[in-house]
Amino acid sequence: MAKILVVDDERNIRKVLSNYLRKEGFTVETARNYEEAVDKAAAVNFDLVLTDMRLPGQSGLDLLKWLKRKRPSLPVLVITAYGSIDNAVEVMKNGASNYLTKPVDMDEMLVIIQHTLLKEQVLPEAAAGEEGEHFGIIGGSPAINEVIATIKVVAVSRANILISGESGTGKELVAGAIHSASQRRDAPFIALNCAAVPVDLIENELFGHEKGAFTGAVSRESGKVEMAASGTLFLDEIGEMSVAMQIKLLRFIQERVFYRISGREQLASDCRIIAATNRDLEVEVKKGTFREDLFYRLNVIQIKVPALRERKEDIPALAHYFLNKYAGENKKFIRGIEQAALEALTVYEWPGNIRELENIIERAVVLSRLDIIVLDDLPRKMQNNYSESRGENKSAEDQHLAGLIGMPLAELERIAVLKALKAENWNQTRAAARLCITRRQLRTKMEKYQLL
Structure with a gap:
C-alpha cells in the first residue's frame, strides 16, 4: 500500500489525518515542521506528501519547492486556509498535484488522494520521452x-x-x-x-x-x-x-x-x-x-x-483525467469531484461509454460555479438515477413537496437556506453559490433565521 507523509504543526490534526489514512489502508508517517519533513522525505521513498501550507519557520510552500527539486514526480497535496485562493494558485503553480481547504472533508481528501495516486500509476510517461506502460489507456480494472x-x-x-x-x-x-x-x-x-x-x-x-x-x-x-x-x-x-x-x-x-x-x-x-x-x-x-x-x-x-459499465472501477480516474483536461481548456480552476457526484457517475450505466463520460465532464466543467464538481453539475437524468440507486424514489420526493404547500414563504426560505448549508457542509461561500446569492446576503438570512 502507498506510503504517505503527513506534515502539520498541530498534533491533533496529525493524529486525526494519520489515523484516518491508516484505517483506509495507507502506511503513514508524520512530521511537525519543514525540517522533520525534509529529513523523512530524504530517508523514505514516499508515494505522496500531504502538508499544511502554514508551518512554523519555513512554510508548506517551501517544502513543496524542496520536494519538487529532489523528486519532481512525487505528488504533493497542500492544505490551505479556506478562501485562500492566492495560496491555492501559488502552490499549484509550484507543482502541487492538488490542494484541500480547511476544515478538511475526509471523504473528499480520500477521493483526491486515491485519484492522485491512481493518476501517477496509469498516465503514460510520454512526457519523459518514453513509452508509457499503459500506452495512454487510463484505468487499472x-x-x-x-x-x-x-x-x-x-x-x-x-x-x-x-x-x-x-x-x-x-x-x-x-x-x-x-x-x-x-x-x-x-x-x-x-x-x-x-x-x-x-x-x-x-x-x-x-x-x-x-x-x-x-x-x-x-x-x-x-x-x-x-x-x-x-x-x-x-x-x-x-x-x-x-x-x-x-x-x-x-x-x-x-x-x-x-x-x-x-x-x-x-x-x-x-x-x-x-x-x-x-x-x-x-x-x-x-x-x-x-x-x-x-x-x-x-x-x-x-x-x-x-464497455464502461464493465469497468466501473476506472470511472474515477477517467473522470478526473477529463476534468483536468477541460478545466485547463476552459481556464477554470476546479480541483476535484465531490463524493456524491463521483458516486452518481459510478452507478450510471453509460450507454455512450467513455465518449459520453467525456461529454458529461466537459459540460460539468463549463457549468460549474464552484472549485469542485458537485452533483447539481451533472445532468438531471444522472441525478435521478443516483437518487433511485439510493432508494430515494420519486413518490417520496412528491410527498416532501406536498408537505411544503401552505407553508409561509419565510419558512420555505429558512428551509432552503438550511438545506443549502447542510448540502455544502456549512460552507457559506458554496451554500451562497448554490442559492445564487452573495455570501453577505446568506449571512443576513442566517442571522434572520438564527442559523449562525
Whole structure:
C-alpha cells in the first residue's frame, strides 16, 4: 500500500489525518515542521506528501519547492486556509498535484488522494520521452488490464487485428497503442472511418487516384494504403463498408498490391491492417452483409474493448483525467469531484461509454460555479438515477413537496437556506453559490433565521 507523509504543526490534526489514512489502508508517517519533513522525505521513498501550507519557520510552500527539486514526480497535496485562493494558485503553480481547504472533508481528501495516486500509476510517461506502460489507456480494472496485456503481446507480431466493442469505448486508442508498441512506431499511423466516407468515395480514400481519373482530379493523390506503407492502417467501423469494396480490400490484404484509380502501375504496401467494429461481424457474415473470407483475414487476432459499465472501477480516474483536461481548456480552476457526484457517475450505466463520460465532464466543467464538481453539475437524468440507486424514489420526493404547500414563504426560505448549508457542509461561500446569492446576503438570512 502507498506510503504517505503527513506534515502539520498541530498534533491533533496529525493524529486525526494519520489515523484516518491508516484505517483506509495507507502506511503513514508524520512530521511537525519543514525540517522533520525534509529529513523523512530524504530517508523514505514516499508515494505522496500531504502538508499544511502554514508551518512554523519555513512554510508548506517551501517544502513543496524542496520536494519538487529532489523528486519532481512525487505528488504533493497542500492544505490551505479556506478562501485562500492566492495560496491555492501559488502552490499549484509550484507543482502541487492538488490542494484541500480547511476544515478538511475526509471523504473528499480520500477521493483526491486515491485519484492522485491512481493518476501517477496509469498516465503514460510520454512526457519523459518514453513509452508509457499503459500506452495512454487510463484505468487499472481487470477488464482493461486484460486489454493492455493483449496489446503488449500482439504489438510485436505482423498479424492483422480486429478490435470489437461498443461505440465510444476507445477502439482507436487501442489501435494507436498497438502501433506505438510495435516496431512500426516510427512509421505512419493512418486512420480511416469507413462509416464517414460516402460509398462511391471510399475506394479513392483507400487507394488514391491518378490525374484526370474523374472530374476534379487535377493531380495525382495517394490513398491511405499508400500513406500507411511500413506503418499501420486503421479501418474504423469496417462493418459499414460495402460488399463491393470489401472485395477490393480483400484482394489488397491477400496480394499486398493495389492500383490507384485509373492507374496502370501496380503499387505495393506492407502496412499492417487493424480494423474495428461495433457490430458482431459473425452475425453480419451470416446475414450476407460482410464477406466471410475478409472476416477471417481480419480476425487473425481479436481484441474486445470492454464497455464502461464493465469497468466501473476506472470511472474515477477517467473522470478526473477529463476534468483536468477541460478545466485547463476552459481556464477554470476546479480541483476535484465531490463524493456524491463521483458516486452518481459510478452507478450510471453509460450507454455512450467513455465518449459520453467525456461529454458529461466537459459540460460539468463549463457549468460549474464552484472549485469542485458537485452533483447539481451533472445532468438531471444522472441525478435521478443516483437518487433511485439510493432508494430515494420519486413518490417520496412528491410527498416532501406536498408537505411544503401552505407553508409561509419565510419558512420555505429558512428551509432552503438550511438545506443549502447542510448540502455544502456549512460552507457559506458554496451554500451562497448554490442559492445564487452573495455570501453577505446568506449571512443576513442566517442571522434572520438564527442559523449562525
